[in-house]
Amino acid sequence: MDRNELFNHLTQLENNVNRIQEDMQALKSLTVALVEENVALQIENDNLKTLMNQEPDATPVERVSNEQEEEKTPQKKQLQSREYFATLYHEGFHICHDVFGKHRNGQDCIFCMNILNDKL
Ligand SMILES: [Zn+2]
Known part of the structure; x- marks a missing residue:
């Protein structure tokens, strides 16, 4: 392998590494966006489930199960949302x-911590 060939090979390798790094960054951004969307959907789903359970015109079958759980529901629900936020x-x-459901990227947030301290 002559010197010219060696340098060409190194340049090519460097380009490959740079491209892999760019791909990695793009994948990281995509993952964060997908996880944020997943969290938003999960919250929406939980809210819809809560709304459905509160619906006064529930079908008879749903009413039976609601009545069975009625006594323990309020406290249980509050505890669930505290645990959920934490x-x-x-x-x-x-x-x-302001930025509910967004990824913190490893940073602590004083506003979130205030909410946690209020709730727990
Ligand atoms: Zn925050």
Whole structure:
């Protein structure tokens, strides 16, 4: 292998590494966007489930199961939402108003922490 060939080979390798790094960054951004969308959908789904359970005109079958759980529901629901916010924050997402559900990218957020301290 002559010197020219060696340098050409190194340049080619460098270009490949740079392209892989660009692909990696793009994949990272895409992953963050997908996870944020997943969190938003999960929250929407939970909200819809809660709304459905509160619906006064539930079908008889649903009413029976509602009545069975009626006594423990309020406290259980409050506890679930506290745990849910804490879990969401510890999984790396904002729970503060302005950027709710966005990824924190490893940064602590003082607004989220205020909410956590209020709720817990
Ligand atoms: Zn926040």
